[in-house]
């Protein structure tokens with residue numbers, strides 16, 4: 001096994017540095033402690049210092065090296081036999097995906113959860129947000145007279161019951177949480193309740209009790225919490241994070257959304273559908289800075305400009321004070337570059353959507369000599385944890401939001417499956433460039449692989465040509481039948497060999513359509529091959545069919561010809 005590695009770690013050191021939209025970007029104003037919350041999981045306040053490491057060390061009065069050797073001498077010797085083959089710390093989607101695959105592979109598996117099964121995605125993320133977005137989509141349709149008339153429909157004024165909408169999100173989360181729990185129980189995964197703390201190699205303490213569990217391999221899957229920049233006071237009522245917003249306790253007349261990434265954009269869709277005015281505050285010079293620029297422009301034309309949304313770009317929200325004593329929420333804006341004061345906003349509420357911070361405090365990483373990087377656990381491309389000397393920690397892996405490679409539910413799960421493949425004897429490296437992402441606005445945005453600027457930069461560095469092909473939803477029969485012709489699909493590829501570098505879609509059901517492209521990238525399928533695949537007519541999938549067919553690949557790689565099958 002390789003012992004010294006260079007770090008493969010994507011989070012940029014500044015929020016102003018844009019990489020991919022769904023790679024971690026968090027470190028704005030980290031010079032003073034951040035105020036992080038974790039939904040009541042742990043009583044003590046969380047605080048990170050400037051480097052993101054935890055301020056309140058477990059062993060604060062001793063030098064670190066001394067503390068580590070003390071811990072190792074007490075707990076450091078690896079156990080000779082194990083309670084489990086695999087122990088997973090954190091029962092979010094990452095942990096759940098790993099657990100299910102582990103059982104399938106015949107591993108005796110346990111999962112430790114300090115709060116509720118399902119983690120962020122199920123309880124405070126993907127699931128409740130998509131329930132709210134489903135309502136938003138219907139409200140939009142019912143309020144769009146022009147659209148309805150063109151279909152020959154007549155509907156009287158649309159309305160909603162706030163608590164009914166909130167209940168839909170709560171009920172869905174509870175249903176999926178039960179499904180997840182039952183699926184693990186049914187397969188024989190032991191669910192251990194308590195906060196997991198690594199005591200030494202292959203050894204984890206569960207909760208504050210004396211319960212210590214040993215396992216041959218351990219996966220850290222402890223996820224993330226909302227990141228709140230300094231100067232912003234979250235009261236959970238008028239200044240909120242997504243944790244609060246998903247409960248939909250009120251629908252403000254006017255809400256400022258700080259950050260125009262995934263969370264900001266999806267909530268702007270929900271709030272405007274429910275009648276709020278939205279003001280975006282974005283640190284970078286354009287909205288939705290993580291998307292492919294062309295898709296971002298189209299999204300701005302369709303999702304921002306015609307809606308009750310205005311915005312301030314190139315500014316930080318440097319101070320936000322909740323509404324109190326009859327005064328509204330106040331937001332002080334400073335220029336992102338010069339730091340000069342720019343403006344003060346007074347609004348009914350503010351949603352802080354400025355990224356997520358890893359949840360790794362109190363995990364006992366110091367006991368195995370692992371130093372986090374702004375809270376993220378350093379891992380190599382196989383999710384193997386790297387210690388402070390650059391060496392792999394045997395039998396220890398970290399997946400999902402806690403490693404910061406790609407903060408998406410399915411990425412967490414895919415990383416978990418990849419780890420299980422490795423510990424059961426099959427080498428596996430997940431190609432993150434094949435992992436799709438989607439923003440569930442109306443219409444949706446989806447993407448896989450590189451943006452056009454990223455592809456051009458790579459092409460320049462590595463000396464290959466980059467080409468772009470595009471198709472419009474306006475030419476698609478199914479989209480037109482739905483009266484939803486506003487949309488674009490964009491393919492970024494190598495004309496010399498037909499390699500797909502990236503695909504970006506804006507339009508109806510873009511989140512479902514992206515998988516043909518992501519699977520093609522994962523399987524190494526070239527354009528000259530996929531353009532021969534057949535799509536049912538009339539379907540939205542023909543948008544991608546057209547896209548691949550319109551690409552101009554110069555060198556024709558051999559096209560596999562399958563034997564004709566007698567029917």
Ligand SMILES: Cc1cc2nc3c(=O)[nH]c(=O)nc-3n(C[C@H](O)[C@H](O)[C@H](O)COP(=O)(O)OP(=O)(O)OC[C@H]3O[C@@H](n4cnc5c(N)ncnc54)[C@H](O)[C@@H]3O)c2cc1C
Nearest residue numbers: 090092094114119120121125126196223400401407408409
């Ligand atoms: C509003 C919102 C919407 C989102 N929408 C989407 C979406 O549509 N699609 C998508 O792909 N992603 C979405 N995401 C991102 C997605 O939720 C995360 O990427 C995903 O949940 C990460 O999974 P995870 O398993 O790494 O961590 P988590 O889901 O955060 O789970 C970690 C679990 O570990 C537990 N834990 C932590 N420390 C310990 C410990 N020491 N001992 C025991 N248990 C511990 C926690 O209680 C938690 O249950 C969204 C996120 C948010 C906030």
Ligand SMILES: NC(=O)c1ccc[n+]([C@@H]2O[C@H](COP(=O)([O-])OP(=O)(O)OC[C@H]3O[C@@H](n4cnc5c(N)ncnc54)[C@H](O)[C@@H]3O)[C@@H](O)[C@H]2O)c1
Nearest residue numbers: 022259260261262263281282283316317353354355407438
């Ligand atoms: N549909 C999905 O897959 C989905 C949905 C929601 C969340 N998520 C995941 O959750 C994570 C967090 O989402 P997010 O939207 O919070 O983060 P993000 O990184 O997508 O966007 C944060 C935005 O906030 C801006 N920003 C940061 N600090 C600021 C400040 N002080 N003032 C003004 N602007 C500031 C950044 O420039 C950036 O544009 C993402 O990594 C995403 O992958 C995914």
